[in-house]
């Protein structure tokens with residue numbers, strides 16, 4: 001897989017990104033060699049991600065997150081670890097900024113990390129580096145993100161820790177009607193995700209393409225791509241729920257709509273984005289372990305690589321193959337695959 005600007009994922013300037021993407025394939029290829037450092041995941045598991053709705057039991061961790069995020073927001077604007085630049089990575093990979101190179105990109109198709117089998121691994125990489133940077137800013141290797149546990153009844157609302165308007169975890173651009181509401185479409189009995197998590201094909205879990213998404217191809221477009229259920233069934237619903245684009249009444253008249261979570265391009269400006277994706281990541285992990293879902297073995301998927309800035313600001317190239325097992329990346333979920341999930345007992 002070749003992506004035109006995949007070597008500079010931090011770009012936040014739309015025009016710069018656009019003009020770069022207009023380069024010919026060969027000049028973009030010549031400008032490619034930016035990944036400098038080898039990827040060195042931690043040697044042992046030291047980060048335990050925890051459920052955001054149980055913040056009361058983890059007050060010290062909430063404080064750590066606030067402290068680390070404040071530091072991240074205060075970094076100079078040209079530091080790739082700065083929060084705005086971290087958020088811009090996501091925008092760059094989904095808002096038509098990067099285009100495909102070479103034969104696959106003969107038509108200069110925009111590149112996107114949604115709507116295909118790239119969704120789960122790319123987002124795992126993205127939050128991995130985000131979390132590691134935060135940890136290094138407070139000099140704490142054990143720093144781990146809270147996950148928005150929206151598949152458990154107690155977690156089916158925006159976690160309170162994100163609601164305090166004086167906190168760095170706050171974002172004003174959320175749908176006010178939903179900030180204190182129940183995520184009704186996630187109901188354990190007839191919610192949109194649970195039937196897919198529980199679905200069996202004979203005695204097997206949902207297959208890789210159905211769960212993770214279909215093979216990436218230039219023909220995949222934003223509206224008709226082959227998203228897996230992990231992405232389309234609950235993940236996307238949460239985005240829309242918290243930042244409902246239909247609230248933006250004058251959108252068709254060119255009004256800029258800023259309801260962060262409601263648009264892929266702006267979603268990662270809301271700190272809850274990372275906790276939302278930590279939960280999607282956790283469900284991928286549960287599917288591939290406890291539910292015995294089988295990841296793709298396709299070399300094209302396994303060898304797909306992306307570059308990210310690491311905690312020491314060096315660019316590292318990582319492959320999907322490197323990102324299949326949280327334990328090898330030094331983290332686990334507090335409520336991990338060993339434990340039966342609340343939805344497993346609800347009627348299908």
Ligand code: C2O
Pocket residue numbers: 090094114123235239264267277
């Ligand atoms: Cu990249 Cu939840 O989106």
